[in-house]
Amino acid sequence: MNLDNVKGTRDIAGEDAVLRRRVIETLQRVYEKYGFQPFFTPVLENAEVLKTKISDEMLGLIYEFEDKAERKIGLRYDLTIGLARFAASNQTPMPFKRYQIDRAWRYESPQAGRYREFWQADIDILGVESAKADAECLACVSEALESIGIKNFKIRVNSRKLLDEVAKSAGLQEREKGKAFQIIDKMDKIGKREVEKQLQAALGKEKAGKFLASLTGKSEKSGKTKRSTDDLDDLRKYASMYGISGKIEQDAMLVRGLAYYTGLIFEIVFDGKGKEGKRQSIAGGGRYDDIIEKLSGKKIAATGISIGLDRVCEILKGKGREGKERGEGESRAEGEGSYGASKSITKYYLIPISEEQRGYAIDVLKDLRKKGFNADIALLDRGPGKSLEYASKLGIPFTILIGKEEQKQKKVKVKDMRTGEENLVSVKDLK
Amino acid sequence: MNLDNVKGTRDIAGEDAVLRRRVIETLQRVYEKYGFQPFFTPVLENAEVLKTKISDEMLGLIYEFEDKAERKIGLRYDLTIGLARFAASNQTPMPFKRYQIDRAWRYESPQAGRYREFWQADIDILGVESAKADAECLACVSEALESIGIKNFKIRVNSRKLLDEVAKSAGLQEREKGKAFQIIDKMDKIGKREVEKQLQAALGKEKAGKFLASLTGKSEKSGKTKRSTDDLDDLRKYASMYGISGKIEQDAMLVRGLAYYTGLIFEIVFDGKGKEGKRQSIAGGGRYDDIIEKLSGKKIAATGISIGLDRVCEILKGKGREGKERGEGESRAEGEGSYGASKSITKYYLIPISEEQRGYAIDVLKDLRKKGFNADIALLDRGPGKSLEYASKLGIPFTILIGKEEQKQKKVKVKDMRTGEENLVSVKDLK
Numbered sequence: 001m002n003l004d005n006v007k008g009t010r011d012i013a014g015e016d017a018v019l020r021r022r023v024i025e026t027l028q029r030v031y032e033k034y035g036f037q038p039f040f041t042p043v044l045e046n047a048e049v050l051k052t053k054i055s056d057e058m059l060g061l062i063y064e065f066e067d068k069a070e071r072k073i074g075l076r077y078d079l080t081i082g083l084a085r086f087a088a089s090n091q092t093p094m095p096f097k098r099y100q101i102d103r104a105w106r107y108e109s110p111q112a113g114r115y116r117e118f119w120q121a122d123i124d125i126l127g128v129e130s131a132k133a134d135a136e137c138l139a140c141v142s143e144a145l146e147s148i149g150i151k152n153f154k155i156r157v158n159s160r161k162l163l164d165e166v167a168k169s170a171g172l173q174e175r176e177k178g179k180a181f182q183i184i185d186k187m188d189k190i191g192k193r194e195v196e197k198q199l200q201a202a203l204g205k206e207k208a209g210k211f212l213a214s215l216t217g218k219s220e221k222s223g224k225t226k227r228s229t230d231d232l233d234d235l236r237k238y239a240s241m242y243g244i245s246g247k248i249e250q251d252a253m254l255v256r257g258l259a260y261y262t263g264l265i266f267e268i269v270f271d272g273k274g275k276e277g278k279r280q281s282i283a284g285g286g287r288y289d290d291i292i293e294k295l296s297g298k299k300i301a302a303t304g305i306s307i308g309l310d311r312v313c314e315i316l317k318g319k320g321r322e323g324k325e326r327g328e329g330e331s332r333a334e335g336e337g338s339y340g341a342s343k344s345i346t347k348y349y350l351i352p353i354s355e356e357q358r359g360y361a362i363d364v365l366k367d368l369r370k371k372g373f374n375a376d377i378a379l380l381d382r383g384p385g386k387s388l389e390y391a392s393k394l395g396i397p398f399t400i401l402i403g404k405e406e407q408k409q410k411k412v413k414v415k416d417m418r419t420g421e422e423n424l425v426s427v428k429d430l431k
Numbered sequence: 432m433n434l435d436n437v438k439g440t441r442d443i444a445g446e447d448a449v450l451r452r453r454v455i456e457t458l459q460r461v462y463e464k465y466g467f468q469p470f471f472t473p474v475l476e477n478a479e480v481l482k483t484k485i486s487d488e489m490l491g492l493i494y495e496f497e498d499k500a501e502r503k504i505g506l507r508y509d510l511t512i513g514l515a516r517f518a519a520s521n522q523t524p525m526p527f528k529r530y531q532i533d534r535a536w537r538y539e540s541p542q543a544g545r546y547r548e549f550w551q552a553d554i555d556i557l558g559v560e561s562a563k564a565d566a567e568c569l570a571c572v573s574e575a576l577e578s579i580g581i582k583n584f585k586i587r588v589n590s591r592k593l594l595d596e597v598a599k600s601a602g603l604q605e606r607e608k609g610k611a612f613q614i615i616d617k618m619d620k621i622g623k624r625e626v627e628k629q630l631q632a633a634l635g636k637e638k639a640g641k642f643l644a645s646l647t648g649k650s651e652k653s654g655k656t657k658r659s660t661d662d663l664d665d666l667r668k669y670a671s672m673y674g675i676s677g678k679i680e681q682d683a684m685l686v687r688g689l690a691y692y693t694g695l696i697f698e699i700v701f702d703g704k705g706k707e708g709k710r711q712s713i714a715g716g717g718r719y720d721d722i723i724e725k726l727s728g729k730k731i732a733a734t735g736i737s738i739g740l741d742r743v744c745e746i747l748k749g750k751g752r753e754g755k756e757r758g759e760g761e762s763r764a765e766g767e768g769s770y771g772a773s774k775s776i777t778k779y780y781l782i783p784i785s786e787e788q789r790g791y792a793i794d795v796l797k798d799l800r801k802k803g804f805n806a807d808i809a810l811l812d813r814g815p816g817k818s819l820e821y822a823s824k825l826g827i828p829f830t831i832l833i834g835k836e837e838q839k840q841k842k843v844k845v846k847d848m849r850t851g852e853e854n855l856v857s858v859k860d861l862k
Contacts, residue, residue: 001479001726003520006504009473011517013529021459021469028452033800035777035807038452042440042548043474043506043534048432065496068538073437075474086442089434093824095810098444103474107499117473128810132789136810143800241793295432346466358563362672369464369574376466379526379559379567393524 008108008116015343015395019320020119020313024101026147027121027307031099034140036123039098041082047072049085052294056259061106075105079122080288080304087126088296094127101309113314124304126292131231134264134287134303135238141268141283141305142244149316153282155247156267158254160287162229166252170211176203180211185255188279215252227252231264231287256284263287266305270315282315283307343395348375348430351387353403360407364400364427371430392417400430439539439547446774446826450751451744455532457578458552458738462530465571467554470529472513478503480516483725487690492537506536510553511719511735518557519727525558532740544745555735557723562662565695565718565734566669572699572714572736573675580747584713586678587698589685591718593660597683601642607634611642616686619710646683658683662695662718687715694718697736701746713746714738774826779806779861782818784834791838795831795858802861823848831861 005011012020032038047064064074076082079100087096101121110116123140125133138155145153167177183198190198199208217227232250239245256265265286269279285305292300348368352361361377368375376396378387384401391399401413406424414430415422436442443451463469478495495505507513510531518527532552541547554571556564569586576584598608614629621629630639648658663681670676687696696717700710716736723731779799783792792808799806807827809818815832822830832844832853843861846853 001483002477003480003516003727004477005473006475006477007498007500007502009475011473011513011521012471013517013521013523014468017469017471020471032776032805033803035780035805037445037776038448040443040448040451042436042442044437044440044536044548046433046435046437049434052432063496063498065494067438067494069438071438082442085434086444090442090444092444093821097807105475117475125810130810130812132810136808241790243797296434345463345468349466359672366674372464374463374466376528377567379556379561379563381561390524 006117008110010115010117016313016317018343018345019316020309021345023148023309023313023316024121027101027144028099030144030147031121031123031140034097034123034136034143036097036099036140039083039086039100040102041076041079041086041100043075043103044073045076045081045085047074049295050074050077050081052291057257058106061108063105063107077106078104079120079306080124080291083122083124083126084288084291084295084302087300087302088292088298094300095133096126097124099123113311115310119309121307121309122304124302126300126302128303129289129301131234131264132238133301134231134235134266135242135244137285137303137305138235138239138248138266139242139244141307142247144307145268145282145312148312149319150270150282150312152271153247154249154269154271155244156249156251156254156269157232157235157264158251159229159232159264160261161231161263162227162252163255165229166214166227167211170207170214172203172207172211176207179203181255184215184253187253217252235264256286260288260291261286262289264303268305268307272315272318280311280315281308282311344397346374346376346394346396348373348398348400349387349391349394349396350375350377350400350402351384351391352378353384353401355381357402357404357407361402364402364412367427368430373430388415388417437548439541441546441548447744447748449774449776450747451740452776454579454740454744454747455552458532458575459530461575461578462552462554462571465528465554465567465574467528467530467571470514470517470531471533472507472510472517472531474506474534475504476507476512476516478505480726481505481508481512483722488688489537492539494536494538508537509535510551510737511555511722514553514555514557515719515722515726515733518731518733519723519729525731526564527557528555530554544742546741550740552738552740553735555733557731557733559734560720560732562665562695563669564732565662565666565697566673566675568716568734568736569666569670569679569697570673570675572738573678575738576699576713576743579743580750581701581713581743583702584678585680585700585702586675587680587682587685587700588663588666588695589682590660590663590695591692592662592694593658593683594686596660597645597658598642601638601645603634603638603642607638610634612686615646615684618684648683666695687717691719691722692717693720695734699736699738703746703749711742711746712739713742775828777805777807777825777827779804779829779831780818780822780825780827781806781808781831781833782815782822783809784815784832786812788833788835788838792833795833795843798858799861804861819846819848 050062051059058077062074062077067073079102099122103117103119105117107116123137125137172180179202180199183195187195239248254265254267256267266284267281268283270282271279283305287303289301292298350361350365352358365375365377388399397417399415399417406412411424411426413422413424481493482490489508493505493508498504510533530553534548534550536548538547554568556568603611610633611630614626618626670679685696685698687698698712699714701713702710714736718734720732723729781792781796783789796806796808819830828848830846830848837843842855842857844853844855
């Protein structure tokens with residue numbers, strides 16, 4: 001039988017699962033500290049809702065099918081669609097702040113770090129038009145990233161309103177505008193020269209020049225080196241109150257999925273040093289004040305940001321590897337940057353030397369668990385050597401050997417698996 | 432547009448989401464304390480794997496479809512199938528202990544507390560034949576249930592091996608055996624008299640009588656009042672070491688999905704007092720030593736147990752309501768049985784009296800969050816009255832009003848939303 005995973009999906013086990021568990025737990029803690037509420041929406045949505053023109057590009061990527069009663073349903077392609085449907089069909093006190101850390105599905109070509117079944121960690125605020133909400137989201141996501149050990153990042157911001165103004169002042173038609181935005185959106189991938197070339201092909205030389213100049217703020221009209229709009233000014237003001245101004249960079253070239261956003265847009269870029277190398281996008285978001293209205297006619301302002309959890313875990317895994325290569329891995333297991341380093345969620349592994357000691361070993365085990373320690377016990381009848389090997393493979397830091405003598409003395413022999421050091425200690429002194 | 436949820440699915444928001452979040456967190460903590468590792472398998476599996484004859488009844492319930500490349504795939508119907516596929520296709524140190532708290536899908540008739548998209552909280556141990564593994568699972572799940580506030584439960588156990596022996600000693604043919612087991616499995620629903628009637632219809636009067644007598648241990652042959660097998664005896668021995676014997680009841684009538692299990696089987700039954708009324712099954716599991724072999728030819732012993740998370744949350748919600756009716760809800764918010772009582776995940780809600788105080792209010796907010804408190808701030812320009820109303824609706828226990836005077840004195844006015852009591856305190860004294 002073919003036991004491969006479905007294309008674009010995977011199992012997450014061992015160290016990778018421990019890392020992911022810790023990342024999710026930390027993100028939850030920070031999100032909740034910022035007043036975002038837990039929230040769960042279904043994986044399955046009606047196709048009609050999924051296909052509401054939230055994003056043209058997305059239509060071809062939806063996992064869609066019929067259930068046994070021929071209802072057209074599908075798997076959600078992001079966590080926002082369920083939120084929007086919920087807000088459109090329920091009365092809920094506003095503002096509604098919620099987070100979701102969960103899966104979504106897109107039928108894309110799988111690549112390194114990109115899966116068809118993928119995880120996102122979203123925060124959103126509904127019901128607030130002001131940039132206060134955007135600043136709150138950005139402050140939260142900044143602390144969340146720092147808390148999982150990603151510190152070297154920038155928050156690129158721009159505004160759809162500014163982009164529209166620029167296009168208008170360069171005399172672009174609606175159709176030209178769409179094309180022009182698609183082209184500048186590729187700046188990171190294709191470079192400035194190619195963007196210029198493509199813009200000239202799409203708009204003609206004169207318009208392209210005017211558009212680019214206006215975009216970068218060098219037009220005669222603007223008078224400033226950087227163009228701005230009210231929403232960007234407000235965001236700057238509130239970001240400064242939150243103390244995150246240093247992370248924020250205005251980027252006139254930032255576009256992000258045109259069909260979706262209505263005002264401020266964000267992209268968080270991780271500046272990888274060492275092996276991860278290049279800048280990579282790890283989160284994105286912005287204002288989507290029109291989506292709920294499109295679903296239901298109810299106008300509800302909305303903003304939010306979404307961390308790509310798979311990407312972030314890949315980066316942390318790389319950091320862990322680097323740390324280990326620099327010899328930092330083990331000693332930093334509890335502290336900063338520990339996410340990639342610590343391999344096991346279990347602290348103690350108990351090994352009764354023979355079956356006669358099992359009863360006493362289980363007493364020790366119960367005691368450890370009562371104290372809140374993650375502790376496990378050998379369940380197979382194999383020699384202590386094999387059990388030690390097993391604990392080592394799993395990366396469990398301490399083993400506890402329990403023989404006749406230990407039982408008699410009401411003690412245990414603790415072995416530090418990293419140093420090999422052994423100590424005879426009283427059960428009550430275990431910590 | 433039809434904004435209904437897909438049939439059998441639902442959104443979980445507000446108090447329900449807070450409750451679920453706490454339950455999941457507690458289960459994770461206990462599972463990890465027992466050495467079960469985090470583990471994530473995909474929602475999507477290949478149809479061929481899903482349809483491996485793990486359980487006949489399940490075949491008709493699978494959400495199955497073709498992806499855009501006409502691959503036959505489907506949504507998992509439980510969390511065990513991904514685990515079994517993983518173990519069949521990967522080398523992993525044995526024993527492999529893992530937990531998963533996640534969703535699965537079955538095309539069943541939705542009922543109160545039963546959804547087509549549902550949650551399970553599983554622990555499993557692969558690679559251990561002995562009842563040591565079963566006892567470890569039962570000890571873990573007992574503590575997990577107690578930790579979320581469910582104490583009034585029994586663990587019914589039985590063994591497939593015993594059932595087979597009984598059927599043999601009553602002279603049942605293979606086909607008769609299947610029928611007979613299906614009938615006694617309905618004991619809880621249809622009662623003893625009806626079981627007897629149906630058994631007589633299926634087996635004839637004489638065989639039915641022999642079978643029932645043998646099942647309940649009253650046969651001449653057995654000589655004991657309760658029949659047993661080695662695996663049941665072992666389970667009793669280890670359960671006693673773990674101190675959970677008092678929770679365990681042997682139930683000769685327990686069958687649980689014949690096609691699946693090979694040895695010991697378990698069912699945890701909650702004994703509802705008050706409104707929840709009747710006994711309800713909240714978890715089930717057992718030995719499935721053959722599944723991985725069916726997938727891959729690799730023989731790997733396996734046992735596990737799965738808590739029905741939706742059912743358990745419903746029970747806790749009911750307990751919360753009851754507690755409130757008895758006037759316990761609020762005062763017990765932090766302690767035992769608090770799962771249904773505490774409505775909000777946010778502790779403090781900050782309300783700047785006017786926009787001039789926003790900067791100072793955000794300073795207070797940053798300070799609270801730095802201390803680890805869950806704190807939120809009013810983001811809409813509406814009067815303090817409306818903001819207080821909002822905090823009350825969300826069940827936030829404390830509001831903090833910040834006006835000119837407070838700012839000048841570097842203080843804040845804290846309002847206990849339950850008692851209405853207000854206190855002027857220094858920011859540094861907030862706790």
